[in-house]
Amino acid sequence: MNRIIRVISxxxxxxxxxxxxxxxxxxxxxxxxxxDVLHQGLSLKTxxxxxxxxIGVGIIIxxxxxxxxxxxxxxxxxxxxxIGTFLDIFENLNIVPYANNLFMGIIMxxxxxxxxxxxxxxxLKPALGSGPRDGLMLAINKxxxxxxxxxxxxxxxxxxxxxxxxxxSVGIGTIISGLGLGYAIEIGFKISHIESKSLIHQxxxxxxxxxxxxxxxTKNKEVETCxxxxxx
Numbered sequence: 001m002n003r004i005i006r007v008i009s010x011x012x013x014x015x016x017x018x019x020x021x022x023x024x025x026x027x028x029x030x031x032x033x034x035x036d037v038l039h040q041g042l043s044l045k046t047x048x049x050x051x052x053x054x055i056g057v058g059i060i061i062x063x064x065x066x067x068x069x070x071x072x073x074x075x076x077x078x079x080x081x082x083i084g085t086f087l088d089i090f091e092n093l094n095i096v097p098y099a100n101n102l103f104m105g106i107i108m109x110x111x112x113x114x115x116x117x118x119x120x121x122x123x124l125k126p127a128l129g130s131g132p133r134d135g136l137m138l139a140i141n142k143x144x145x146x147x148x149x150x151x152x153x154x155x156x157x158x159x160x161x162x163x164x165x166x167x168x169s170v171g172i173g174t175i176i177s178g179l180g181l182g183y184a185i186e187i188g189f190k191i192s193h194i195e196s197k198s199l200i201h202q203x204x205x206x207x208x209x210x211x212x213x214x215x216x217x218t219k220n221k222e223v224e225t226c227x228x229x230x231x232x
Contacts, residue, residue: 007126011075012082014122017115019086020096025112026050027098030105031171033112034160034178035133041166051088055080061132068139071203073129080132102172109173110180117184121192128202137182148189152182 025033032040039053046053058080066072090096099105124130130138133155140151156178164170188194202210 007128010126011078011123011128014119015078015082016086017122018079018083018119020090021112021115021119022054022083022087023090023096024108024115025173025177026091027096028105028108028112028173029099030102030109030173030176032163032169032174032177033181034156034163034174037163037168037170037174038159038166039163039168041163041168044167049088049091051084051086051091054084054087058084058132061136065130065132065135065139068136068143070135070139071129071206073127073202073204074207075123075126076129076131076135077204079123079129079134083131105173106176109176113177113180113184116181117188120185121188121194125192125194128207129204147186149182149186152185153179156181 022033022036026036036050039050039057042048042053042057043050048056062072062076062080099108120131120134124134137148137152137155141148144151160170160174160178
């Protein structure tokens with residue numbers, strides 16, 4: 001039970017930090033990160049909030065990940081449903097100030113990138129399912145000779161291009177986050193000793209099955225202990 005609480009707390013913290021990271025990068029006011037350029041472009045075209053668009057895009061990418069063999073775990077669903085939700089919550093709370101000059105904007109963008117990398121490591125390490133965008137990154141990484149950083153950069157630039165066509169905001173911050181986030185995550189992986197190519201996530205079914213197995217093992221131990229007491 002303690003382990004379950006620790007894992008859930010770690011995942012939830014990761015989602016909260018990622019939601020905050022997105023808001024910090026938006027408020028850097030020097031151009032949105034590539035995925036947020038896409039989310040904003042879609043938001044402008046549809047009238048939905050960026051958080052709602054993030055959830056919708058995440059669901060579409062989950063389907064792609066599933067076809068590429070990436071397991072859909074509890075953390076995957078949490079990523080899709082909670083990061084966009086926390087994004088909207090932090091925006092509504094209005095606790096993150098907007099940068100009013102280029103220097104502060106760059107500092108905030110770097111802070112946002114670091115927070116996003118920390119959040120990614122937090123929810124990927126338990127291996128209970130990657131986020132949809134990270135799952136896409138890992139799925140391609142397992143099928144290529146390119147590094148995580150390079151693959152992430154390619155994906156981010158693709159999202160950026162589509163978002164820019166739709167009217168999303170592009171600036172120097174877009175370039176910084178597009179090139180920097182993948183490598184920040186790669187550094188986070190190395191510090192946390194996560195090997196991306198060998199990272200195997202548990203699907204929802206596998207997680208439930210492991211819980212049942214642990215309960216059965218605990219029950220058997222209790223029976224054995226009672227039997228030992230009877231013998232004494």
